[in-house]
Amino acid sequence: MDLGIAGKRALVLGASRGLGKAIAQGLSAEGVSVYAAARSVDKIAAYADGVQGLQPVALDLAESEQVEQIAGDLLRSGGVDIVVNNGGGPPPGTAQAATREAWLSHFEAMAANLFHLNTRLLPAMKDKGWGRIISVTSSGVEQPIPNLALSNGIRSAVVAWSKTLANEVAGDGITVNVVMPGRIHTERVDELDAAAAKRTHTDVAEVAAKSRMTIPTGRYGRPEEFADVVTFLASTRAAYVTGSKIRIDGGSIKSI
Ligand SMILES: NC(=O)c1ccc[n+]([C@@H]2O[C@H](COP(=O)([O-])OP(=O)(O)OC[C@H]3O[C@@H](n4cnc5c(N)ncnc54)[C@H](OP(=O)(O)O)[C@@H]3O)[C@@H](O)[C@H]2O)c1
Numbered sequence: 001m002d003l004g005i006a007g008k009r010a011l012v013l014g015a016s017r018g019l020g021k022a023i024a025q026g027l028s029a030e031g032v033s034v035y036a037a038a039r040s041v042d043k044i045a046a047y048a049d050g051v052q053g054l055q056p057v058a059l060d061l062a063e064s065e066q067v068e069q070i071a072g073d074l075l076r077s078g079g080v081d082i083v084v085n086n087g088g089g090p091p092p093g094t095a096q097a098a099t100r101e102a103w104l105s106h107f108e109a110m111a112a113n114l115f116h117l118n119t120r121l122l123p124a125m126k127d128k129g130w131g132r133i134i135s136v137t138s139s140g141v142e143q144p145i146p147n148l149a150l151s152n153g154i155r156s157a158v159v160a161w162s163k164t165l166a167n168e169v170a171g172d173g174i175t176v177n178v179v180m181p182g183r184i185h186t187e188r189v190d191e192l193d194a195a196a197a198k199r200t201h202t203d204v205a206e207v208a209a210k211s212r213m214t215i216p217t218g219r220y221g222r223p224e225e226f227a228d229v230v231t232f233l234a235s236t237r238a239a240y241v242t243g244s245k246i247r248i249d250g251g252s253i254k255s256i
Pocket of ligand 1: 013014015016017018019020037038039040041059060061062086087088089090109136137138139181182183184185186187188189
């Protein structure tokens, strides 16, 4: 299947490792020019070395001035056709323990600054009559995950924003969708399993095995499998998919 996106330009956020890196590489393999952004720009430079059209961009999503700067830089060079909204997850904790300060600071980095960046980049997409906006959230937006109050709450706002925007720009040839990872095997998942093993005084392999048993497919997803779905959503072939939430979770979410 020809995805028809060779020559398009994409901004992939949270692209120094894990899902963002796999998405940047997946789009790049389809001939898309990719601006891959994160704080650890050296890590992006390491995998972008020798890859044509893959450009590292230093960006801290918690810093609104940096977000504004990137938007301006991209618009001056013609804007982008594809935006992948992705970034770090907030710390764990209960709803009762989450402070006002924590809600505000994480909402700024994970939602408000992203919304602003997309709003700034949208007019250039409208001018071209084509665009793709894909936001990485979590299975927690359909089935809230215990002890992840900040993630469940803030990512749900991203879903509501995405659906609202999808309706507004559908007539401009722009699709806006959300993808929901269940348990995809990135460094972050290894770190979470290691932290759980430490907390419960068990072996990390045991923690991972138990975690895999809760997934109908019996395994963690691969970042490339996640990136393939995102790349399809970014393609010309997915023109009739908008305002949707797509599960990439091996069947983990229990509801239909
Ligand atoms: N993997 C899963 O199974 C899974 C499941 C549910 C939800 N998620 C969520 O999906 C997202 C990606 O998952 P992942 O496993 O790839 O996570 P990850 O390995 O922690 O990667 C997060 C990426 O975001 C970047 N980032 C973090 N804070 C940032 C900031 N302030 N400004 C700019 N970039 C920032 C990180 O790079 P720098 O540190 O270099 O900035 C990194 O490239 C995360 O939000 C995660 O919580 C993942």
